[in-house]
Amino acid sequence: NNHNNVSLMNNLTANTEYTVTVVAFNELGEGGKVTGTGRTRTEAPSISLSAISSTQLNITITAPAESSNLTYQCNISTTENDMPPIIKTGTELEYTVDGLKPNVNYTVKCYSTSS
Secondary structure, three states: OOOOOOOOOOOOOOOOEEEEEEEEEEOOEEEEEEEEEEEOOOOOOEEEEEEEEOOEEEEEEEOOOOOOOEEEEEEEEOOOOEOOOEEEEOOEEEEEEOOOOOOOOOEEEEEEEEO
16 A cells, blocks of 8 residues: 655745655554755845836846855847846846847846856
8 A cells, every 4th residue: 555645844944955854654663764855945036127218227136145156147038139148146236238229128037046
């Protein structure tokens, strides 16, 4: 008879490694055990965009307090063409994008990775 049990762990700290051991018990006592290690995800940074003019955009990224050694990448694109990615490293990023075309919709996608 195969039984699956799921356990959810709450209130863990972001970007922290945890080791969990699961031990099997039955009426005869302790059985086998298995140990696993995993790391929780980092919290997402806050991102704000503001138009400076019809051809300039300001991107501001602020990292969560517990993060460090983050690399940010922002990709700015249109349906007409893609602009080269903006890649910066640090806990904060403020970047002004110049040379945008007026009355064109741009898509800005930013993400961070930790080392």
